[in-house]
Amino acid sequence: MKIVFSEECLNYGSPGHPESPERVRLAYEYLKARFEFIGPAPAAEKDILLVHSERHLENLRNLEFYDGDSPQYPDIYGYACLSAGGAITSAGAAIAPAGAATTSAEQCAFSLTRPPGHHAGPSRVAGFCYLNNVAIAVRKLGKRTLILDIDAHHGDGTQAIFLGDPSVVYVSLHRYPCYPGTGLKSQENCFNYPLPPLCGDQAYLETFKRALDSLEAGGFELVAVSAGFDGYRTDPLASLGLTSQAYRKVGELISGLKLPVFGVLEGGYDGAALGPNVEQLLLGLGSRNS
Numbered sequence: 036m037k038i039v040f041s042e043e044c045l046n047y048g049s050p051g052h053p054e055s056p057e058r059v060r061l062a063y064e065y066l067k068a069r070f071e072f073i074g075p076a077p078a079a080e081k082d083i084l085l086v087h088s089e090r091h092l093e094n095l096r097n098l099e100f101y102d103g104d105s106p107q108y109p110d111i112y113g114y115a116c117l118s119a120g121g122a123i124t125s126a127g128a129a130i131a132p133a134g135a136a137t138t139s140a141e142q143c144a145f146s147l148t149r150p151p152g153h154h155a156g157p158s159r160v161a162g163f164c165y166l167n168n169v170a171i172a173v174r175k176l177g178k179r180t181l182i183l184d185i186d187a188h189h190g191d192g193t194q195a196i197f198l199g200d201p202s203v204v205y206v207s208l209h210r211y212p213c214y215p216g217t218g219l220k221s222q223e224n225c226f227n228y229p230l231p232p233l234c235g236d237q238a239y240l241e242t243f244k245r246a247l248d249s250l251e252a253g254g255f256e257l258v259a260v261s262a263g264f265d266g267y268r269t270d271p272l273a274s275l276g277l278t279s280q281a282y283r284k285v286g287e288l289i290s291g292l293k294l295p296v297f298g299v300l301e302g303g304y305d306g307a308a309l310g311p312n313v314e315q316l317l318l319g320l321g322s323r324n325s
């Protein structure tokens with residue numbers, strides 16, 4: 036189980052913004068003695084263009100965009116390229132484990148980088164997101180992929196990118212009503228499961244199982260997890276009342292799909308809880324052969 040991380044992603048931020056470098060620094064400090072870490076390479080422009088428009092890249096480079104939640108940080112394009120590169124590195128590590136005999140833990144990797152990505156659309160900055168990290172990695176690998184979005188917000192950017200794409204199925208569990216206000220109903224290959232605030236572990240896990248059970252078996256080569264932890268019980272933005280045990284169970288259920296899995300950090304704004312919750316998800320993902 037490898038975690039992709041670079042301290043460079045901690046080098047930007049603005050005071051009081053919930054998507055802070057501190058939350059990821061705390062998670063890294065917690066996880067660094069528990070897992071093997073590797074560094075990302077920045078995503079290449081040609082890979083980013085598999086998802087985003089030329090115009091969007093120009094706007095990011097020139098800081099010519101406006102979204103109330105997503106500040107115009109100097110060189111945010113560089114940081115976003117590195118975060119997208121983290122997703123690509125993580126996906127690559129999951130499908131190409133070292134050694135012949137692999138365990139489920141070796142077929143998993145996780146990118147602990149920022150900025151997050153799932154609200155970013157083809158030509159749109161939104162909700163702390165500039166480039167859609169998961170989408171770039173999925174398009175780059177070109178495999179038939181199941182995207183499981185466990186962030187407590189609907190991944191409207193990811194849905195906009197993959198709606199109608201026959202090579203991808205998108206599944207999202209999210210708090211509703213809540214930002215961004217989408218994801219009330221399923222559409223084509225995008226399956227949405229809105230949940231009430233503070234729904235708790237039992238309702239969440241029953242819904243997650245139902246979502247997996249409703250998928251056609253055997254159709255996927257890869258699982259991508261948009262791993263947000265803002266459904267955690269103490270999260271200040273989007274709590275679903277979940278405990279750390281829920282992330283462990285989610286990991287175990289995904290592990291049961293018996294496919295390579297890569298996870299990419301999205302939200303999660305209780306910084307002290309982030310590392311332990313990532314750990315529980317990863318322990319669950321690696322549990323199949325243990």
Ligand SMILES: [Zn+2]
Nearest residue numbers: 186187188302
């Ligand atoms: Zn979120």
